[in-house]
Amino acid sequence: MKNDRTVTVVLAVPDSPDERAWWPGSRFTSFYDLTAKSSRMPNSDNSLVRTKILLLGLRRSGKTSIQQVLFNNLPPKECFYLDATMRIVKHTYDTVIPLEIWDCPGNTTVESLGAPLSQFATLIFVIDIRDLYNQPISKLVEFIMAAYHENPNINLEVFVHKAERLHEDDKFENFRQINERVSDRLLDESPEYEQLPLNFHLTSIHDHTIHEAFSRVLHKLIDSLPYLEDLLNVFCVNSQSPKAFLFDARSRLYVATDASPVDSATHNLCCDNLAMLNSFGALYKSVSASQARRFLPSTVTPPPSIASTTPSTPLSRLSKPDSEKQDEIENHPNTNTNTSAPSSSTAPIPNTDPNPKPPKDRFYPSAATSLHPSTPGTTLTYNMITPELVLLALLPTPVFESKRGLVDINVVFFREGVQEICVVEKEARGTV
Numbered sequence: 059m060k061n062d063r064t065v066t067v068v069l070a071v072p073d074s075p076d077e078r079a080w081w082p083g084s085r086f087t088s089f090y091d092l093t094a095k096s097s098r099m100p101n102s103d104n105s106l107v108r109t110k111i112l113l114l115g116l117r118r119s120g121k122t123s124i125q126q127v128l129f130n131n132l133p134p135k136e137c138f139y140l141d142a143t144m145r146i147v148k149h150t151y152d153t154v155i156p157l158e159i160w161d162c163p164g165n166t167t168v169e170s171l172g173a174p175l176s177q178f179a180t181l182i183f184v185i186d187i188r189d190l191y192n193q194p195i196s197k198l199v200e201f202i203m204a205a206y207h208e209n210p211n212i213n214l215e216v217f218v219h220k221a222e223r224l225h226e227d228d229k230f231e232n233f234r235q236i237n238e239r240v241s242d243r244l245l246d247e248s249p250e251y252e253q254l255p256l257n258f259h260l261t262s263i264h265d266h267t268i269h270e271a272f273s274r275v276l277h278k279l280i281d282s283l284p285y286l287e288d289l290l291n292v293f294c295v296n297s298q299s300p301k302a303f304l305f306d307a308r309s310r311l312y313v314a315t316d317a318s319p320v321d322s323a324t325h326n327l328c329c330d331n332l333a334m335l336n337s338f339g340a341l342y343k344s345v346s347a348s349q350a351r352r353f354l355p356s357t358v359t360p361p362p363s364i365a366s367t368t369p370s371t372p373l374s375r376l377s378k379p380d381s382e383k384q385d386e387i388e389n390h391p392n393t394n395t396n397t398s399a400p401s402s403s404t405a406p407i408p409n410t411d412p413n414p415k416p417p418k419d420r421f422y423p424s425a426a427t428s429l430h431p432s433t434p435g436t437t438l439t440y441n442m443i444t445p446e447l448v449l450l451a452l453l454p455t456p457v458f459e460s461k462r463g464l465v466d467i468n469v470v471f472f473r474e475g476v477q478e479i480c481v482v483e484k485e486a487r488g489t490v
């Protein structure tokens with residue numbers, strides 16, 4: 059009976075524009091029109107307004123590794139071979155908001171930065187967890203003081219990094235000491251720094267802590283976060299989902315989640331599942347590429363066949379027959395070859411078709427994985443929402459099995475709301 063009531067609620071939502079007035083995405087449009095749009099006019103040269111993040115820290119603290127692992131899919135083990143950063147490198151990344159991440163050399167000072175701190179929305183300072191000496195703390199304090207005077211609204215984040223290198227007790231002791239020393243040094247400088255909101259995170263590229271910490275950094279930068287959270291809350295209630303995340307597919311950062319608390323185990327599970335599904339995209343790309351290989355030089359290595367590379371877990375299943383959807387899956391962002399990734403095996407395919415087909419409607423892939431088969435069980439669902447974003451939601455398996463259509467309808471309306479928000483974000487930044 060309880061589930062039937064949910065059906066009524068969901069189907070009643072979007073019948074007419076009037077009835078949809080309560081829909082969070084719509085409320086967002088009108089409110090956001092009045093607020094963010096006016097404060098986020100495009101640059102005078104009509105270029106895209108990017109939110110800037112400053113990545114600072116001593117040499118070898120792990121700045122470039124963090125950027126490369128999160129935004130360039132570099133496997134953590136390969137970070138060992140990264141060259142030292144000699145000049146400031148500006149990396150751009152597009153998700154709900156467009157980002158510009160400044161990876162700075164270890165010797166960067168406030169003076170040598172070459173840009174006022176007022177330009178940046180967030181300053182992330184990376185400290186090696188074993189580096190309890192004066193130098194990194196002095197440098198961090200120098201930047202905090204400068205930021206306080208130039209840009210009091212800047213988000214100050216400290217990543218106490220390479221945390222996996224220490225045992226639990228030492229990890230928390232070093233974390234506490236770094237935290238305490240920074241606070242003491244700031245207090246020595248002036249009591250006015252006492253109230254500064256400094257956020258400390260324990261991070262490592264070798265586990266999911268870097269994803270969780272950077273996600274929290276990102277949340278503070280997304281003006282539309284409350285509206286995305288509203289949509290997730292509505293989705294969870296109507297689909298009986300205990301937890302749902304809206305993830306940026308490529309970086310595996312979650313851009314929003316519902317109101318229930320995030321527990322690391324669930325977050326990590328979603329991250330792993332996303333990594334597994336992301337790797338599907340590359341497989342389909344290879345298969346499609348093989349059909350077009352007649353256009354390519356013969357030196358291109360043949361891709362592995364689907365049959366031999368499909369993950370063996372019987373519980374993971376794509377929602378549509380593979381053969382039907384290969385072409386459309388090619389449009390999935392996860393199938394995009396990341397040109398700056400270190401080891402991309404798929405060469406770009408020249409478009410030699412003299413009669414190119416008209417663009418197709420976007421296909422939104424979905425998948426479901428049973429997490430533990432014992433009754434009642436939990437199912438993790440994956441639904442693509444926009445080219446960048448995917449919805450990962452936990453559902454009781456009986457709900458998923460008996461109310462699949464209902465969940466799908468909820469996903470459709472959720473997608474509509476999120477897409478509306480993304481359009482408004484883009485409009486506010488002058489990209490549409």
Ligand SMILES: Nc1nc2c(ncn2[C@@H]2O[C@H](COP(=O)(O)OP(=O)(O)OP(=O)(O)O)[C@@H](O)[C@H]2O)c(=O)[nH]1
Pocket residue numbers: 115116117118119120121122123124134136137138139140141142143144162163164219220221222223261262263264
């Ligand atoms: N154990 C461990 N090593 C890490 C982690 N992150 C980065 N490293 C290693 O730290 C070393 C330095 O990493 P980089 O990313 O080059 O450091 P950086 O701060 O960019 O260094 P500069 O470019 O010289 O300023 C590399 O060998 C990485 O593999 C981590 O979370 N854990």
